[in-house]
Amino acid sequence: MNFAAADGQDQETRTVSGTLPPGSPDFVYVPVEVPAGVQEIKVSYTYDRPSVPAGTAGNALDIGIFDQHGTDLGGRGFRGWSGGARTEFFVRADDATPGYIPGPVGAGTWHIALGPYTVAPQGLTYELTITLAYGEPGKTARPVYPPQRAKGRGRAWYRGDCHLHSWHSDGRRTPAEIAALARAAGLDFINTSEHNTHSAHAHWADEAGDDLLIMLGEEVTTRNGHVLALGTDAGTFIDWRYRARDNRFGRFAREIRRSGGLVVPAHPHATCVGCGWKFGFGEADAVEVWNGPYTPDDEVTLAEWDNQLVASVREGRDWLPAMGNSDAHRDPDAVGTPQTVVLADDLTREAVQDGIRAGRSYVAESKNVSLTFTATGGRARQAGIGERLDVDPDTPVTIRLEASGTPRCTVSFVTDQGVLKTSGPLPVTGSGVVEWQTTPAYAAYVRAELRHETAAGPLPGALAAFTNPIFLGRR
Template sequence: FRGWSGGARPEFFIRADDATPGYVPGPVGPGTWYVALGPYTVAPQGLSYELTVTLTYGAPGTAVPPVYPPQRAKGRGRDWYRGDCHLHSWHSDGRRTPARIAARARAAGLDFINSSEHNTHASHAHWADLAGDDLLIMLGEEVTTRNGHVLALGTEPGIFVDWRYRARDNRWAGFARDIRRAGGLVVPAHPHAGCVGCGWKFGFAEADAVEVWNGPFTPDDEVALAEWDNTLAASVREGRGRWLPAMGGSDAHRPPDAVGMPQTVVLADDLTREAILAGIRAGRSYVAEAGRVSLALTATGGRGERAGIGERLPVDRDTPVTVRLEASGVPRCTVRLVTDQGVVLTGDPLPVSGSGAVEWRTTAAHAAYVWAEVRHETAVGPLPGVMAAFTNPVFLGPE
């Protein structure tokens, strides 16, 4: 595999020491080469196309071994780390260089980012000089099929995941296993986006997490959020120990797309690829619209035992539990607490300072889990406002 650019480019070149962004340099040797054309739809009468291949002869260039970014940065030990796991550069259909993306990530106060180009790993070798003690750069791919997109999140360097199949081909489970074997997470992206081929058709049985919030919060994200909550309720109802964590990503391609809007804030043991992925997989995370927004959701039992986001408070069914959300950076926003019974609390607007706390008392008999969302004010009657942040759940009661 030597690269992909979809509809972003009308031409490309490959040689031993260089290639068009989105393509992998290396020797151009004898043999049969294939060019994949991927139109989304083809009319019944067919599709006319023209392909021109130009071979330039000369002394072979010198192939340059790829150098990849380190898999750890200088962290703060066990702490909350902010990152954007869905970004595109000019190595697919984005317009920013990797250097510009890294600069914007630092300006947004992010601790980590993930490279996720459409159907190519060509950018992996272009991030090493941009990482540093202050920024962990993970590698991956947005596998862009005709039946939905999925992030291969945090894979080993140089891993390519094929995209040429549909849900009806029954091949997806094998590729999901390939992603995990490469050390990555399987994360369906924007599952209800309205773009052609974006709707997720493969189900969530192979998913490690799901991108519920993609870019500026829209009705598509509202649907994804409701579907995600339904998966939580189903996991409780069916007695499954496994549940599907939620996350968010900017999907930034070009100005004015904001890197880090939204961002996933992960509780990790350190700022390493392995620790960040473990935090996301465990659901120890929340999603926020910007770096100024911070949330802390806890559940406390009668004897002082406590659990946080992505954790379980293993109290008896009738033990009183106090759920507390602390928020900052969200002036005049409204807190809502959601359980398997639906929305159980809607707080008053937070003060103009943007900081405040909400408490709610319950038992495991009445709430199997609780997660929080913080929304902006709305001028449309009873409809909820645009999302400012939301958390993964805290589970209540024995497993």
């Protein structure tokens, strides 16, 4: 699409339309020639939504934009993405729609990126309206980011929610509203995770404080699953335009780690289109086992994660720690339900990440739930969550769980052989202690699950909390 020089006009508008057939590419790029002197680019779009038979996907079209630096995968051209959350956006030097990156509007070929998330059998007909406004460019402010340290309590258990969405992607809350809800939920840290954009990074500094560490990241939302880039360096953008069959995920997982972040596949068994995780877990630092209110998807992920623990023991390889996050978008989504409780040396980005990576953590449904989980044996040696009790195979070991905030919950100790100890329900006060005796020869690891009562017969109750494992025996 070509625009001529303005010749005294303040702005000019063009429209372009097209139809995307079923089976169209994941991303379609519409070129826009931007002359010198443009102050602002504004884009709006519509598309048809025909009726489709029951069980057939209708039309859904995502949108974003790349500047004159091009659309190369992982390149410099990215200027914003709103998915299907907005019908219009603007970009200029001094401001941009949430989800988009302010900065100079350079002359050259820009591209509007269309992502046909689903296409009806009739095809998807779209119309773009592009307006270029001319004038003196504003000044791009130097971004200010939240600090990588909060006051903390030294080595302690810190509560966090690392999967949250604001109005910078498809959420409806402002960063200020999310920060207030995080504090009310008893959280010590959060991680920003907008879909496929880092635009929010420069909007969190005012919400941080001695009582709340705000880490920066992204939810990298591919067509074959979503992954949290957890705690990356400020201003880091991670590309998402690939599928598992393209064999490119390893490149971007390494990029996440080079940028100081953790690689955490999110809701691996969610049933939404494109949400199921297809990249495997070889590049992961942790996995989001519990996402939002507990559902059958989480139950499946919990079982798969436990199978991976068994395989790590059998094969003598590293194990994959579990996390839980709210994935909260809007009311009534509860920030901090669930939350990951991490043993960290201090309330800093690096210390929290170290605790998550080491599996020194448990997942709780709210700030009301607190656990202490230990294994003791062999001359009073003791190990906690994520650690190993290094004793001989036949050494008697005492597993002990102290819980509070879990009224009438059943406690199960899960091992590589399955559930070997069940106790409960706990008193209505929510506090109690459960102990169990075993040996490393009998149980290679032990982890705890606390579940609510269920009225669904043999089906397990929803989780109130679960721990990462304690490993028993010599490596």
